[in-house]
Amino acid sequence: xxARKISVKTTEITKFLYILPFMxxxxxxxxxxxxxWVYAFFDYTPPIPLSQSPFVGLKWFHSLVExxxxxxQTLQVLKNTFGMSGLSLLFSWLPMMFAIFLTEIKAVRFRxxxxxxxxxxxxxxxxxxxxxxxSMFSSEGIVNGLLKQIGLIHSPLLLLQNADHVWIxxxxxxxWKTLGWSAILYIAAIMSIDDSLYEAAYxxxxxxxxxxxxxxxxSMIPTYFVLTMLQVASFLNNGLxxxxxxxxxxxxxxxxxxxxxxxxxxxxxxxxxxxxxxxMLKSLISVVLLFSVNGMSKLLRxxxxx
Amino acid sequence: xxxxxxTVKKSMLVLFGSLFVLSAALTGCGxxxxxTASSPATGSANGGASSQTGTGSSKPLTITxxxxxxxxxxxxTGWYGKLLKDKFNITLNIxxxxxxxxQLYKTRTAxxxxxxxxxxxxxxxxxxxxxxxxxxxxDKIKNTxxxxxYVDKHFKPFNAAFKDVNPDGxxxxxxxxxxxxxxxxxxxxxxxxxxxxxxxxYKGVGAPKLNNLDDLLxxxxxxxxxxxxxxxxxxxxxxxxxxxWDNGDMENARWLSNWYGxxxxxxxxxxQLDAKGNIVPLIDDKSMYxxxxxxxxxxxxxxxxxxxxxxxxxxxxxxKLTNKQVLLLWYxxxxxxxxTIERGKKGDGNVAVPIADTHIIQNSDAYYGNGRVFAIGxxxxxxxRIMELLDWLNSPEGxxxxxxxxxxxxxxxTSDGKFQLTETGQTAFQNNTPVPAQYxxxxxxxxxSKINSMIxxxxxxxxxxxxxxxxxxxxxxIEANKTALTTDWQKFYGAENATDYYQKHNMIDIVPNINTxxxxxxxxxxxxxxxxxDYVKNASWNMVFxxxxxxxxxxxxxxxKDVVGLGWNDVVAADTAxxxxxxxxxxxxxxxx
Numbered sequence: 001x002x003a004r005k006i007s008v009k010t011t012e013i014t015k016f017l018y019i020l021p022f023m024x025x026x027x028x029x030x031x032x033x034x035x036x037w038v039y040a041f042f043d044y045t046p047p048i049p050l051s052q053s054p055f056v057g058l059k060w061f062h063s064l065v066e067x068x069x070x071x072x073q074t075l076q077v078l079k080n081t082f083g084m085s086g087l088s089l090l091f092s093w094l095p096m097m098f099a100i101f102l103t104e105i106k107a108v109r110f111r112x113x114x115x116x117x118x119x120x121x122x123x124x125x126x127x128x129x130x131x132x133x134x135s136m137f138s139s140e141g142i143v144n145g146l147l148k149q150i151g152l153i154h155s156p157l158l159l160l161q162n163a164d165h166v167w168i169x170x171x172x173x174x175x176w177k178t179l180g181w182s183a184i185l186y187i188a189a190i191m192s193i194d195d196s197l198y199e200a201a202y203x204x205x206x207x208x209x210x211x212x213x214x215x216x217x218x219s220m221i222p223t224y225f226v227l228t229m230l231q232v233a234s235f236l237n238n239g240l241x242x243x244x245x246x247x248x249x250x251x252x253x254x255x256x257x258x259x260x261x262x263x264x265x266x267x268x269x270x271x272x273x274x275x276x277x278x279x280m281l282k283s284l285i286s287v288v289l290l291f292s293v294n295g296m297s298k299l300l301r302x303x304x305x306x
Numbered sequence: 307x308x309x310x311x312x313t314v315k316k317s318m319l320v321l322f323g324s325l326f327v328l329s330a331a332l333t334g335c336g337x338x339x340x341x342t343a344s345s346p347a348t349g350s351a352n353g354g355a356s357s358q359t360g361t362g363s364s365k366p367l368t369i370t371x372x373x374x375x376x377x378x379x380x381x382x383t384g385w386y387g388k389l390l391k392d393k394f395n396i397t398l399n400i401x402x403x404x405x406x407x408x409q410l411y412k413t414r415t416a417x418x419x420x421x422x423x424x425x426x427x428x429x430x431x432x433x434x435x436x437x438x439x440x441x442x443x444x445d446k447i448k449n450t451x452x453x454x455x456y457v458d459k460h461f462k463p464f465n466a467a468f469k470d471v472n473p474d475g476x477x478x479x480x481x482x483x484x485x486x487x488x489x490x491x492x493x494x495x496x497x498x499x500x501x502x503x504x505x506x507x508y509k510g511v512g513a514p515k516l517n518n519l520d521d522l523l524x525x526x527x528x529x530x531x532x533x534x535x536x537x538x539x540x541x542x543x544x545x546x547x548x549x550x551w552d553n554g555d556m557e558n559a560r561w562l563s564n565w566y567g568x569x570x571x572x573x574x575x576x577x578q579l580d581a582k583g584n585i586v587p588l589i590d591d592k593s594m595y596x597x598x599x600x601x602x603x604x605x606x607x608x609x610x611x612x613x614x615x616x617x618x619x620x621x622x623x624x625x626k627l628t629n630k631q632v633l634l635l636w637y638x639x640x641x642x643x644x645x646t647i648e649r650g651k652k653g654d655g656n657v658a659v660p661i662a663d664t665h666i667i668q669n670s671d672a673y674y675g676n677g678r679v680f681a682i683g684x685x686x687x688x689x690x691r692i693m694e695l696l697d698w699l700n701s702p703e704g705x706x707x708x709x710x711x712x713x714x715x716x717x718x719x720t721s722d723g724k725f726q727l728t729e730t731g732q733t734a735f736q737n738n739t740p741v742p743a744q745y746x747x748x749x750x751x752x753x754x755s756k757i758n759s760m761i762x763x764x765x766x767x768x769x770x771x772x773x774x775x776x777x778x779x780x781x782x783x784i785e786a787n788k789t790a791l792t793t794d795w796q797k798f799y800g801a802e803n804a805t806d807y808y809q810k811h812n813m814i815d816i817v818p819n820i821n822t823x824x825x826x827x828x829x830x831x832x833x834x835x836x837x838x839x840d841y842v843k844n845a846s847w848n849m850v851f852x853x854x855x856x857x858x859x860x861x862x863x864x865x866x867k868d869v870v871g872l873g874w875n876d877v878v879a880a881d882t883a884x885x886x887x888x889x890x891x892x893x894x895x896x897x898x899x
Contacts, residue, residue: 047415047437069871249847
């Protein structure tokens with residue numbers, strides 16, 4: 001009896017030792033940085049160290065909603081964030097459909113060519129994408145040059161300086177850049193569909209469209225849901241590089257998303273404490289979003305990821 | 307199944323293959339500029355002119371220079387790099403926030419060590435002293451040969467102004483670009499900001515007299531109609547703007563306000579100040595800032611503004627200036643991108659074109675420095691040798707190398723013991739002329755000092771010649787510059803140079819240059835200032851490019867209302883206090899004249 005108890009304990013300890021390295025990593029890289037949140041409660045400006053900075057409590061949180069102008073500004077930023085994230089969420093089925101149609105292409109070389117061409121942009125940094133955009137769409141760029149040559153326009157179209165349709169434009173750039181890359185997971189999922197399912201469908205006389213509809217899409221739904229759920233969780237993290245490079249005086253109002261706002265405040269204006277306060281709120285909202293979507297998924301499909 | 311995974315593998319191969327090609331192509335593009343920069347360094351190993359008096363240069367030393375003035379980041383190479391290596395066995399590793407971004411300052415100060423040698427703005431300086439990151443130089447400077455001469459007149463008054471953090475009047479920093487003339491003289495021939503245009507084009511449309519800004523717009527339009535393209539087919543833009551220098555407001559509008567007597571002191575963002583000491587908030591309906599936005603707006607309505615203005619940066623503009631693609635210039639040094647003596651002989655070049663109703667405000671020579679400061683970091687490894695270097699930078703030899711380049715290459719001695727530019731020297735900067743291998747090779751401009759700042763300026767007289775270090779003011783250069791361009795201009799306007807013209811016609815106010823600690827903003831003011839600045843900049847650009855007068859007015863009214871919500875009144879109060887200090891100090895300087 002005694003010996004058994006000890007052996008149970010030692011196995012428990014070895015099991016714990018197995019995961020210990022990961023817990024340490026998690027602690028160092030995920031939980032320790034949370035210590036930085038204390039900056040939100042101090043009046044901190046470098047080079048004066050935190051220890052000499054005065055404690056100000058919730059002042060910076062309050063300053064976000066101090067008066068109407070500031071509330072409007074915060075709301076505008078939230079609107080941009082939700083607008084652009086919402087747009088990509090709305091079209092989150094696009095990579096899946098792309099993957100399906102891509103695998104349907106029977107000419108192997110052509111398929112590979114398409115896949116390579118669509119995946120490559122993912123590896124180009126946003127700065128380069130912007131310089132590409134600039135050389136194409138600036139007033140002396142290729143597009144304006146061409147349109148002028150054929151006499152369609154007289155004064156150049158200033159697409160990059162235009163605040164109209166900025167969300168759609170940003171969504172289009174994002175899709176151009178990531179479509180091929182996001183399709184990779186779906187292609188892998190399609191590859192793992194059991195061949196006997198196809199065979200059975202063909203034996204039953206299904207057409208190509210019917211195979212897609214009754215075999216391929218249902219097999220992809222779990223992957224799609226997991227990816228969508230992750231996307232919702234990072235709803236507020238729509239990144240800043242893209243918007244950072246594309247921002248200018250004319251589109252700033254409609255392009256400034258939360259991450260960019262935090263960056264502009266901290267790095268542009270030096271308001272570290274305010275931007276920490278905002279990113280704290282951001283993390284809280286993300287957690288709430290994740291759990292609510294998770295709950296919905298549990299309710300609707302009986303499956304969840306957390 | 308197997309077959310499928312094979313195709314995936316294959317396509318991945320294709321993918322990585324093309325990625326490799328792409329990245330090779332991309333690095334290939336960037337590589338070429340690196341090569342030219344690094345070639346002089348390799349040449350320095352078996353260097354030629356290393357016979358100079360090297361002191362304490364037994365051990366190689368690398369100095370980290372945190373430099374707000376630098377436009378270049380990395381190791382100092384080229385002929386200047388070789389010079390420092392041979393003379394002092396010192397290598398400069400330059401960190402530039404204007405290349406790497408402002409966060410460089412924040413992250414390095416948060417870590418507690420900014421650099422060995424630091425060149426920062428006045429308003430950062432007092433925080434750095436407070437945080438204990440700056441070394442006290444009081445005793446060290448006493449033992450120097452050249453710097454010690456300037457302590458009482460220049461360094462002491464500057465350091466004493468930092469009362470809050472420096473109650474004992476120690477010397478922590480040495481301000482930049484100090485002239486050794488007087489606190490009230492203005493030595494330059496062209497005011498810092500004034501209307502400047504290509505002389506041949508202006509004469510090409512009949513050189514009409516300009517009475518006001520409307521005349522200016524009309525003449526720009528006439529010039530543009532007559533000269534829409536450069537001889538080699540590049541488009542000409544009457545006015546081109548850029549946004550990357552914008553700080554508290556639209557920089558291009560800020561400096562045009564100087565034409566009508568309003569100046570925005572450094573460190574403030576919400577007010578303008580005139581020579582009499584009147585302080586006007588930017589959002590006042592009668593402010594000069596608004597007038598200048600309206601000027602650009604009208605210009606844009608007339609199709610005179612470069613449509614790329616909102617998206618281009620300064621580099622693109624300087625390219626356009628080099629190609630003479632711009633008709634209206636305003637900074638005095640913008641002329642240097644195109645003007646040369648050779649072109650001047652043909653009457654070709656950018657010159658001042660006075661407008662009758664302007665009344666320029668101009669700061670005098672920077673006797674007390676111009677807004678930045680040299681200092682040594684408290685954690686510097688070998689402060690003695692850094693001090694030695696700083697002293698040399700202010701010796702006649704150091705100043706000549708920094709300002710004029712290499713004797714025998716850029717300039718030479720004349721029979722009367724003065725200096726004159728060599729033929730190569732006249733265009734070495736513009737053409738980036740290759741420097742002979744014995745000096746380290748590489749392009750002349752590429753190899754110039756990348757510190758891009760100095761303690762005593764080129765408006766200090768060289769004891770050997772009795773003339774300023776600035777080669778534009780050498781008697782030999784003035785003689786050589788008597789080209790068709792200058793003599794023609796002088797005859798037309800009946801004046802020696804632009805400053806002379808403005809003074810004769812009572813069109814300029816020269817105010818004493820003030821360089822002092824205006825105090826640091828509290829973080830409330832800092833936050834408000836940054837949000838307001840952001841707003842004002844965006845609104846200004848939108849106003850310039852507004853579709854019509856109605857939209858212009860609407861944007862202006864909205865801005866006036868919104869900035870108040872962002873804390874306008876607090877920031878104006880802080881800026882007014884700063885401006886009042888300047889007004890007071892200007893009065894004192896004039897009283898001591």
